[in-house]
Amino acid sequence: MAEREVDRSVSQTVKAQLALRDQILSGALRPGERISELQAVETTGASRTPVRMALVRLEEEGLLEAIPSGGFMVKAFSERDISDSIELRGTLEGLAARFAAERGVSARELEPLKECLAAIDELLRQVPISVDAFSSYVTLNARFHALLTELSRSPPLIRQIDRASALPFASPSGFVMAQSALPEAQQILIIGQDHHRVVIDAIENREGARAEAVMREHARLAVRNLRLALRNRTHLDLLPALALIKTATD
Amino acid sequence: MAEREVDRSVSQTVKAQLALRDQILSGALRPGERISELQAVETTGASRTPVRMALVRLEEEGLLEAIPSGGFMVKAFSERDISDSIELRGTLEGLAARFAAERGVSARELEPLKECLAAIDELLRQVPISVDAFSSYVTLNARFHALLTELSRSPPLIRQIDRASALPFASPSGFVMAQSALPEAQQILIIGQDHHRVVIDAIENREGARAEAVMREHARLAVRNLRLALRNRTHLDLLPALALIKTATD
DNA sequence: TGTATGCGTTGTGTATACAATAGCGGAGGA
DNA sequence: TCCTCCGCTATTGTATACACAACGCATACA
Numbered sequence: 001m002a003e004r005e006v007d008r009s010v011s012q013t014v015k016a017q018l019a020l021r022d023q024i025l026s027g028a029l030r031p032g033e034r035i036s037e038l039q040a041v042e043t044t045g046a047s048r049t050p051v052r053m054a055l056v057r058l059e060e061e062g063l064l065e066a067i068p069s070g071g072f073m074v075k076a077f078s079e080r081d082i083s084d085s086i087e088l089r090g091t092l093e094g095l096a097a098r099f100a101a102e103r104g105v106s107a108r109e110l111e112p113l114k115e116c117l118a119a120i121d122e123l124l125r126q127v128p129i130s131v132d133a134f135s136s137y138v139t140l141n142a143r144f145h146a147l148l149t150e151l152s153r154s155p156p157l158i159r160q161i162d163r164a165s166a167l168p169f170a171s172p173s174g175f176v177m178a179q180s181a182l183p184e185a186q187q188i189l190i191i192g193q194d195h196h197r198v199v200i201d202a203i204e205n206r207e208g209a210r211a212e213a214v215m216r217e218h219a220r221l222a223v224r225n226l227r228l229a230l231r232n233r234t235h236l237d238l239l240p241a242l243a244l245i246k247t248a249t250d
Numbered sequence: 251m252a253e254r255e256v257d258r259s260v261s262q263t264v265k266a267q268l269a270l271r272d273q274i275l276s277g278a279l280r281p282g283e284r285i286s287e288l289q290a291v292e293t294t295g296a297s298r299t300p301v302r303m304a305l306v307r308l309e310e311e312g313l314l315e316a317i318p319s320g321g322f323m324v325k326a327f328s329e330r331d332i333s334d335s336i337e338l339r340g341t342l343e344g345l346a347a348r349f350a351a352e353r354g355v356s357a358r359e360l361e362p363l364k365e366c367l368a369a370i371d372e373l374l375r376q377v378p379i380s381v382d383a384f385s386s387y388v389t390l391n392a393r394f395h396a397l398l399t400e401l402s403r404s405p406p407l408i409r410q411i412d413r414a415s416a417l418p419f420a421s422p423s424g425f426v427m428a429q430s431a432l433p434e435a436q437q438i439l440i441i442g443q444d445h446h447r448v449v450i451d452a453i454e455n456r457e458g459a460r461a462e463a464v465m466r467e468h469a470r471l472a473v474r475n476l477r478l479a480l481r482n483r484t485h486l487d488l489l490p491a492l493a494l495i496k497t498a499t500d
Numbered sequence: 501t502g503t504a505t506g507c508g509t510t511g512t513g514t515a516t517a518c519a520a521t522a523g524c525g526g527a528g529g530a
Numbered sequence: 531t532c533c534t535c536c537g538c539t540a541t542t543g544t545a546t547a548c549a550c551a552a553c554g555c556a557t558a559c560a
Contacts (some may be wrong), residue, residue, distance in 0.1 A: 011543075013543080047546075048546080049544055052513095056307060057306060057310065069552070081405060084349075085406045088410060092341070159312070160338060163413065261513075261514095262514065263514090287541075287542070298515075298542095299513080321541075
C-alpha cells in the first residue's frame with residue numbers, strides 16, 4: 001500500500017523544508033499567516049517531527065518568525081527591509097572581495113571566475129536579450145557571486161553571506177529578476193557586468209579597497225533599480241520573493 | 251515522584267539549548283567531538299525531541315556542525331576564523347553606524363548611548379582598573395554596541411549582527427576579554443573608548459562614512475589585540491571561547 | 501444588551517516507541 | 531598474517547501518542 005509515499009532518497013526533514021519554502025515563496029502561505037503544523041504535515045507528507053525541524057530551520061533562515069505563544073508565522077518584509085538586505089549582502093561581498101585581494105589569489109583560482117565573466121559577456125551580446133538567455137544569465141550571475149565569495153577563503157564570511165542570501169530577494173538571482181522588470185534592463189545588466197570586470201581586475205592587482213568599493217557599488221545599483229522596479233509595478237511577477245512583501249502596512 | 255525534575259517555567263527546548271551551549275563553551279565538549287543525543291538527554295534532563303531541536307538551533311548558531319552521516323559535532327575554529335569573525339562583525343556594525351548617521355537619529359535616541367559612554371569613562375578613570383570595574387566594563391561595552399546596532403533601525407541588519415555575535419569570541423564581550431590578557435589592556439580600552447566617542451559624534455553630525463570607518467577601525471584594533479593576546483598566552487583562561495579553538499591542526 | 505465565565509476544541513510541546521543505517525568487531529579464508 | 535565479508539550493536543531519523551495551554555464560543559447573569 002502506497003498510502004503514504006515515502007521517498008527514501010532524501011530525508012523527510014529536507015523534503016519538508018523544501019516543500020514549505022516553496023509554499024512560502026510561491027505565496028501559497030501569506031505573510032503574517034500562522035503556519036499550522038498539522039496542515040504542514042498534510043501538504044508535505046512528512047510527519048510532525050521532521051516538519052518541526054524544518055520549521056526551526058526556516059525560522060533561522062529568516063523566512064519564518066516564532067510566535068511568542070507558540071508556533072510560527074510567515075515573516076513579512078517592508079520595502080526597506082528588502083533594500084537593506086541587498087545592501088547588507090553587498091557589504092559582505094565587498095569584504096569577501098577585499099579579503100580575496102589582500103590575501104592573494106592565484107591565476108588558476110581566478111580562472112573559473114573569468115570563464116563565468118566571458119560567458120555572461122557572450123549572453124549580453126544579444127540585443128534584445130532572449131528569455132532563455134536571461135534565464136542563463138541568472139544562473140551564471142549567481143555562480144559568479146558564489147565563486148567570488150569562495151575566493152575570500154574565509155569560512156565564517158562565506159557562511160554569513162550564504163545566510164544573507166537565504167532571503168530570496170537578497171540573493172543575486174533575486175535582484176537580477178527585480179531589475180528585469182525595468183525597460184532599461186539590458187543596460188543595467190551591462191553596468192553590472194562592468195562591476196564584475198573591475199572586481200576581478202582589482203583582485204588580480206591586489207587592490208583590496210577598490211575590490212570592496214566596486215562590490216558595494218554593485219549592490220547599491222541593485223537597490224536603486226529595485227526601488228525603480230517597485231515604482232512601476234510591471235513584470236514584478238518575475239520576482240517570486242514579492243510574496244513576502246508586506247501589503248497593507250508600511 | 252520527582253524522579254525527573256520538570257521545570258515548567260522555561261521550555262525544555264530552551265533549557266536544553268542553554269545547557270548544551272554551556273557544555274560547549276566551558277570546554278566540557280571538545281571541538282571536533284561528536285555529540286551523542288543520548289548523552290545530551292542525560293546531561294540536560296530534557297527528552298530527545300527538545301534536545302534535537304536545541305541541536306538544530308545550535309547548528310544554525312554556528313556552534314555545531316552537522317555530520318553528513320548523521321548527528322552533530324562541536325565546531326572547531328582556527329585563529330583566522332576568529333579574527334575574520336571579529337572583522338565581519340565590525341563591518342556589519344560599521345554599516346549600522348552608517349545607517350544611523352544617514353537616516354538621522356534624534357538627540358533623545360542618542361541619550362542612552364551617551365550615558366553608556368559616560369559610565370565607561372567613569373570606570374576607566376581608575377588606574378589600574380579593578381576586577382569588578384572590568385566586569386562592569388564588559389557589560390557596559392556590550393550594551394553600547396547593542397544600542398548602536400539598534401540605531402540603524404534596520405531589522406535585517408540587527409538580526410545579522412546578532413547572528414555574528416552569537417559566536418562568543420566575536421561578541422563585544424568576547425574580544426574585550428581577549429584584550430584583557432594584554433599588559434597594555436587599559437590603554438587599549440581607552441583607545442576603544444575614543445572610537446565610541448567618535449562614532450557618536452559622527453552620527454550626530456550625520457557623517458555616515460566617518461561613522462562607518464571608525465567602527466571598522468574599532469574591530470581591526472580588536473583583531474590586532476587578539477593576535478597579540480594569543481601570542482603571549484597569559485590569562486587567556488578569561489576567554490571562555492578559547493575552548494573552541496582548534497588545538498592540533500592549523 | 502453587554503460582559504464575564506466556563507467548557508470545549510484545536511494545536512503545540514514533550515515523551516517515547518519503532519525503524520533503518522552506519523560503524524565496528526570477529527571470524528574465516530587466502 | 532592480512533584482508534574481506536557478514537552480522538551485531540549503537541545511534542540517529544521518523545512516527546505517533548499524550549498532556550497541557552490557549553483561543554473561541556456559548557450561555558448565564560447583571
